[in-house]
Amino acid sequence: MSKKQTESEYRTDLARDRTLLANERTFASWNGLGLGSVGVAVALKAVFGAFEPTWAAKLVASMFLLAAVLVFWAARHQACKTYARLQEAEAEAQPPSRMTTLAWVLSLSTIATGVVLWSL
Template sequence: MTDKTELAEERTEWAEDRTVLANERTFAAWLHTSMAAIALAVGLKAVFAPTEPTWIAKSVASVFIAVSIILSTAALRQAIRTNRRLHSFAAKPQPLVVFRVITAVMMAGALLVGWLLWAL
C-alpha cells in the first residue's frame, strides 16, 4: 500500500471510532430527554393536582409518560441500528445488551411513575 492509501484508511478508522462514540452520546441524549418528559409529567401532576376532576391532570401527565417510553424505544432502535453498521477499530462500542438493559430500566421507571401518578 502507498502512504496515501494507509493514511486514508487510518482516517476512515478514526472516523468510524468517532461515530461509535457519537452513537453512545446520542443514545444518552435521547434518554435525558426521556427523563425530562417523566419530570414534566410529575411536575404537571403536582401543579394541577387540585384540579377537578383529577383525571384531567393525570391524563395530561400520562401523555408525557407515553412520550418518555416512545423516546426510550426510539433511542434503543436507533442505537442498535447504528451499532450494527459500524466497524470500530480502537473505540469499542458498548455491547447491545447494555443499551437494552438501560432502556428497559428507563421504561420500567416511566411505567412505575405513571402508575404512581394514577394511584396517588
C-alpha cells in the first residue's frame, strides 16, 4: 500500500485482484469440463466400437463433442463479460483475445476429434 493510497482503496484493489483470479480459475474450470466431455466421447467410441448400429455410438459421442464446444464458448462469453465489467475499474487481467483464441483452438480440436470418430 502506497502512502497516497488509503486503506479502503487498497482493500478495493485487493478485491479486484481476487475477482480477476477467480474469473480466470472459473474459465479454466469450464474448459476442463469441456475437455472432460471430449474424453467421454472418445471413451464411448472405444467402449462401443463394435456396437451396432455404429452410427448410434457415433451420434452419442458427437453429442458430447457438441456439448464440449458449447461449454468452451459459454466459458469464453462469461469470462469476457466479467472482464469487461472489471475494465471499468482499470483492473489488469488476461485479454479477451486470449480467451477467444483458446475457445477457437479447443473447438476446432473437438470438431477434428468428431471427424476422426466418424471416419473410423
